[in-house]
Amino acid sequence: MIERKPIQIQKPCILIVEGKHDKAFFEAFCDHFQKDLQVIALQGKDNLKNRLESIKNESNFRSTVKSIGIVMDADEDPKSTFRSIQDSLRRIELACPSKPFEFIEGKPRIGIAILPDENTPGELEDLCLKVIQEESTFCCVERYFRCLMDNGAQLKKISKAKIYAYLSSKERPELRLGEAAKAGYLRFDHPALCRLKDFICCLTT
Amino acid sequence: MGEEAVYRSFEIKNFRCFDALKLENLTRVNLVVGKNNAGKTSLLEALFLHCGAYNPVLTLNVNAFRGIEIVKVEPSSIAQTPWDSLFYNFNTSKPIELKGEFYEKGQTTIYRTTFKIPRERSELEKTILSLDPKLIGSVQDVLRSQMVQLLELSYEEECHEGLRARYYLALDPKDIRLIPAPPPPPFPAIFLPSSFRVTLEQMAEQFSALRAEKRHEKIVSALRIIEAKLRSIEILTIAGKPMLHGDIGLDRLVPLPFMGEGIVRLASFLLSIATNRRGVVLIDEVEIGFHHSILQKVWQSIATLAREFEVQIFATTHSLECLIAAHKVFTEDEVYDFKLYRLDRVEDKIEVVAYEKDTLDAALNMEIEVR
Numbered sequence: 001m002i003e004r005k006p007i008q009i010q011k012p013c014i015l016i017v018e019g020k021h022d023k024a025f026f027e028a029f030c031d032h033f034q035k036d037l038q039v040i041a042l043q044g045k046d047n048l049k050n051r052l053e054s055i056k057n058e059s060n061f062r063s064t065v066k067s068i069g070i071v072m073d074a075d076e077d078p079k080s081t082f083r084s085i086q087d088s089l090r091r092i093e094l095a096c097p098s099k100p101f102e103f104i105e106g107k108p109r110i111g112i113a114i115l116p117d118e119n120t121p122g123e124l125e126d127l128c129l130k131v132i133q134e135e136s137t138f139c140c141v142e143r144y145f146r147c148l149m150d151n152g153a154q155l156k157k158i159s160k161a162k163i164y165a166y167l168s169s170k171e172r173p174e175l176r177l178g179e180a181a182k183a184g185y186l187r188f189d190h191p192a193l194c195r196l197k198d199f200i201c202c203l204t205t
Numbered sequence: 206m207g208e209e210a211v212y213r214s215f216e217i218k219n220f221r222c223f224d225a226l227k228l229e230n231l232t233r234v235n236l237v238v239g240k241n242n243a244g245k246t247s248l249l250e251a252l253f254l255h256c257g258a259y260n261p262v263l264t265l266n267v268n269a270f271r272g273i274e275i276v277k278v279e280p281s282s283i284a285q286t287p288w289d290s291l292f293y294n295f296n297t298s299k300p301i302e303l304k305g306e307f308y309e310k311g312q313t314t315i316y317r318t319t320f321k322i323p324r325e326r327s328e329l330e331k332t333i334l335s336l337d338p339k340l341i342g343s344v345q346d347v348l349r350s351q352m353v354q355l356l357e358l359s360y361e362e363e364c365h366e367g368l369r370a371r372y373y374l375a376l377d378p379k380d381i382r383l384i385p386a387p388p389p390p391p392f393p394a395i396f397l398p399s400s401f402r403v404t405l406e407q408m409a410e411q412f413s414a415l416r417a418e419k420r421h422e423k424i425v426s427a428l429r430i431i432e433a434k435l436r437s438i439e440i441l442t443i444a445g446k447p448m449l450h451g452d453i454g455l456d457r458l459v460p461l462p463f464m465g466e467g468i469v470r471l472a473s474f475l476l477s478i479a480t481n482r483r484g485v486v487l488i489d490e491v492e493i494g495f496h497h498s499i500l501q502k503v504w505q506s507i508a509t510l511a512r513e514f515e516v517q518i519f520a521t522t523h524s525l526e527c528l529i530a531a532h533k534v535f536t537e538d539e540v541y542d543f544k545l546y547r548l549d550r551v552e553d554k555i556e557v558v559a560y561e562k563d564t565l566d567a568a569l570n571m572e573i574e575v576r
Contacts, residue, residue, distance in 0.1 A: 006525065006574035043571045047563055054568030057558050057575070059240070059549050 009058045012066040013037035013204045016055065018045060018073060022124060024178025026071065032188045033197060035204045037069075045072070049088040056092055067109045068094075069203040071196075073123035078114045085112050101199055113199045125159040128177060130192035132166050141165045211308055211517045212485070215255070218302040219293040221247035223555055226548075230559065233511055233542035234518045236491075236531055238576045243548040244555045245521040246271075249396060249487040252519055255303040255318050256394030256485050259387035261358040261374035264288055264320065270398040286322055286354045287376065297322045315363035316391075323357045323373075332371065353377045393484035395477045399493055403473040405462065409440050409447035411476035416440075423513075424475050427506035430499055431468045470494040471503060478510045478518070486511075491520040492527035500530035508534060512542070525576060532565055547575065 015037050017026050023041040030037055042051045052070075055061065074081050082100050089096040095106025100118040103111035116126040132138055141162050148155065155161055167173065167180050175183055188197070216227045222244045228235075237245050250267040257263040265287060289295045300321035307314050323329050356374040361367065373384040397403065403411075415421040421438065429435050434453040441450045441458060449472065450458035462469055470493065477486050495503055511518050522528060528545060535543035545560040560568070560575060568575045 006576075007572050008574045040573075041571065047567055050561075050563040050567040051571060053564045054560075054571060054573050054575070057547075057560065057564065057568065058573055059547065059558075059576075062549075062551065 007040060007058075009038065009040075009055070009060040009064050011036065011038040012064060013069075014055070014065055014067075015039045015069045015071065015200070015203065016042060016052070017071050018042055021176050021178040022071070024176070025124065025181045028178070028181040029188055029193070029196070030200055033200065035200050037200075037204055048084060049091045052088050052094075053092045056094065065108045067103070067111075067203055069111050069113065069199060071113045071115060071124075071199075074114045074116065074118070074121050075123065076121050078118050078121060082112060082114055082118060101195065103202055111199060111203060113196065115196075117195070122159065125157070125163050125177065127192055127196065128163055128186060129159045131186055131190040132163065134190070135166070137169055138166060140169070212252075212305050213308045213313065214306040215252060216302075216304040217248070217251045219296075219299045220251050220291060220301045220303065221293065222550075223247065223251070224293055224553070226555055226557060228546060228557055228559070230544065231517070232544045234508060234531070234535070235520070235544050235546060236528055237519065237521045237546045237548060238523070238528060239521075239548035240550065240576075243550050245548060246399075246489050248548065249489055249519055249521065251303055252305075252485065253394060253396045253487055254320075255305050255316070256390060256392065258316065258318065258390045259358065259360050259370060259372050260383075260390065261320070261356050261372055261387075262381070262383060264291055264356060264374070265381070267291070267396075270396060270400070286356070288320070288322065288356050291320065312364075314367070317359075317361045317363065319359040319361075321357050321359075323355050326355075329355070329357075329373075393481040394487065395481055395484070396487045397473060397477060397489065399490035402470060403477065405448045406446050408461075408469075408473060408476055409449055411480040412438065412440060412449055413447075414480050415476070420479065423510065424472065424479060427475050427510070428468055428472055430502040430506060431471060432464055435464075466494040467496070467499070471506070474503075474507060475510055478507065478516045479514050481516055482514045483516070485517050485519065488518065488520040490522060492522050492524040495527075497524075497526040497530075500524075500527050501534050504531045504534040508538065508543075523576065528575070529569060532562075532569065536562070536566070545575065 013036070015026055015030070017023050017039060018041065020041050020043070023039045026039045030039065040055060042048070044051065070085055072081055072085060086096050089110065095104045095108070095110045097104040097110055097112055100112050100114045103109050115124045116122045120126070144165060145158070145162060163177060167175060167185060170180065170185050172183060175185070180186065211233065212231045214227065214229045214231060217223045218225050222242070237248060239245050250270070253267060254263050268287065268290065286297065289297055292301060293299070300319045303318045305316050307316055354376045358372045358374070360370045360372070372387050375382045375384060412421060412424070415424060425435060425438050432451065432453060436452040436454060439450050439452065439458055440447050443460070449461040451461055451464055452458055453464070461472060474486070474488060492500065507518060510516070531543055535541045541562050545565055547558045547560070549556050549558060565575065
């Protein structure tokens with residue numbers, strides 16, 4: 001429950017993300033491209049309709065918000081994730097885009113980004129993995145994971161595990177992905193993040 | 206919510222800051238939040254007037270709750286009336302309409318109360334005399350006096366053979382008259398404003414009523430939230446006036462006000478609930494006087510008594526801790542008979558945002574502002 005000052009909507013463009021680490025990542029990402037928007041974390045994916053509705057109900061929403069971007073991990077099924085967001089938007093009577101990465105005009109205009117993309121299961125970390133794969137030390141991470149597999153390790157979220165293995169070699173090895181992004185450990189201008197950048201640009205245009 | 210009597214919806218037109226406002230899906234305990242001057246107190250006042258049903262004198266009471274007690278009667282017909290501030294934008298040409306959808310014993314009835322300032326007095330004389338021919342003479346004197354100001358209340362029940370009636374409040378420099386005398390309201394209601402409390406004598410009287418029915422222990426037990434040493438409450442007469450005293454184990458009883466503001470305020474809430482069975486209790490700024498650590502217990506006692514005495518509660522607050530405490534208490538109870546409403550001023554209008562349980566839960570979880 002709320003222990004700090006509650007979040008108030010303050011900017012015309014808001015980006016809605018899943019959790020606090022995503023929030024930190026996207027704040028760094030948007031700062032890098034000098035995009036002025038407010039990132040709000042849903043703090044979970046269950047009860048999506050209620051979470052989105054609580055943002056819509058905030059007292060400044062109607063007078064302030066002009067456009068909304070929603071960024072979600074595809075998880076196992078990107079199409080189902082997209083449909084679930086569409087369904088929630090319809091239920092709270094907001095404009096509902098028909099395709100991912102496209103904005104629909106409305107009050108406010110709304111776009112949905114599915115990560116890593118609309119056809120691939122996965123999450124933000126899969127995109128970030130593409131970014132760090134070109135770093136010189138990443139071959140060490142690959143060797144480490146081959147060794148783990150050879151020795152019978154049961155790995156579930158391999159992308160996430162590889163990212164944290166890579167980040168552990170940095171000056172501040174304790175940082176989570178979002179904080180690492182803020183610390184400049186990821187190259188935001190990498191082609192793998194190009195579509196995400198375009199989405200943010202479209203949101204703030 | 207069972208078979209008890211409650212407002213299901215409430216609609217306001219042309220009252221105080223409300224051009225038009227409708228609250229729907231009302232429940233047992235309704236908490237209203239909003240920024241300053243969003244209309245929270247005005248909403249309680251509108252409910253209070255509507256609960257009064259046939260009694261236009263309550264229009265003077267709601268101004269008194271705000272500290273405006275002077276009733277001045279001007280000789281000119283264009284002078285301000287004591288009721289001008291009740292009308293939206295002080296525009297007395299449009300009537301105030303209060304409409305409540307009330308559920309009782311499986312039936313829904315709509316009660317409509319309209320207030321207006323009658324302009325044409327010659328027609329009015331006929332109307333009033335048709336209501337009660339016995340009033341001839343006294344009423345004629347009143348109406349023909351230029352020193353009299355009038356407020357008309359129309360009451361209507363929207364159901365088969367529903368009651369329709371009109372009552373007038375007449376003010377002249379010497380007197381306040383009700384024409385004709387109204388019957389008691391259909392259900393009891395009490396307004397507990399933030400600025401002053403129920404008098405100590407009223408509290409003693411409420412406690413006596415419960416004592417007579419041997420139901421006073423519920424109040425004593427609830428007040429132990431604030432004063433754990435409280436053994437019992439007694440009524441003693443001080444300077445000719447009855448006052449509640451607490452036994453906290455000392456060798457003498459202690460007047461309730463000496464036990465702190467919180468205990469007096471909680472006692473006034475609980476006594477009002479317990480003595481307004483099947484009625485409505487309106488509490489402005491419910492959090493005042495309570496430390497945040499006991500707010501959940503305060504809500505628990507309000508919820509328990511409201512259910513037991515079948516009372517509907519409308520309260521306002523500015524406090525986040527207070528609304529979180531309420532949400533927690535009702536979430537942990539078997540029945541979530543609680544609802545949060547926020548009044549927003551959007552340009553010149555007031556709009557209402559209602560929070561269902563899951564949306565409020567999500568907002569608090571996400572730390573999104575709800576006030």
